[in-house]
Amino acid sequence: MMNNRIVQAYRQAPWRTQLQWTGLFLLVLVFVASVTSIYLNVSASAAASGREIQRMGQQSEDLERSIADLRTQLAMLTSAANMEKRAEAMNFKPAQTDQTMYVTIPGYGGREPAIKAPLPGPNPVVAQPLIKSSYTESLSDWLFQGFFRPLEKQVQP
Numbered sequence: 001m002m003n004n005r006i007v008q009a010y011r012q013a014p015w016r017t018q019l020q021w022t023g024l025f026l027l028v029l030v031f032v033a034s035v036t037s038i039y040l041n042v043s044a045s046a047a048a049s050g051r052e053i054q055r056m057g058q059q060s061e062d063l064e065r066s067i068a069d070l071r072t073q074l075a076m077l078t079s080a081a082n083m084e085k086r087a088e089a090m091n092f093k094p095a096q097t098d099q100t101m102y103v104t105i106p107g108y109g110g111r112e113p114a115i116k117a118p119l120p121g122p123n124p125v126v127a128q129p130l131i132k133s134s135y136t137e138s139l140s141d142w143l144f145q146g147f148f149r150p151l152e153k154q155v156q157p
Contacts, residue, residue: 076082137145
């Protein structure tokens with residue numbers, strides 16, 4: 001009988017347990033709603049970024065097509081046949097050999113040749129290693145150099 005009274009004294013009222021379960025359910029519901037809203041926000045921004053990348057890619061392709069078209073038009077305008085027709089329309093005539101005059105300019109040596117490859121012979125530039133030697137040594141090598149080498153120097157007479 002005494003045990004019944006102790007258990008009854010510590011037992012919560014039914015409305016309190018119901019309120020606790022309701023609060024726990026609402027807490028879980030708010031957590032799920034916040035996780036869902038974060039997921040939807042990230043998904044929407046990723047989709048918007050993807051569409052922006054697609055739009056920029058399409059714009060880049062359009063610009064490349066336009067540049068190619070303009071280069072084609074320039075090539076057609078500057079073709080030999082077209083330039084000859086335009087020169088005839090402006091009353092230009094082809095120059096004969098006896099009509100040409102070459103002028104020498106003192107001090108002008110002409111164009112410098114473009115050197116695109118290294119000159120033949122020994123290579124004066126020594127290739128630098130891509131990775132420093134300190135990055136390629138192992139821990140045991142480092143320990144050997146750091147601890148055992150000074151001992152070897154002390155032992156030698």
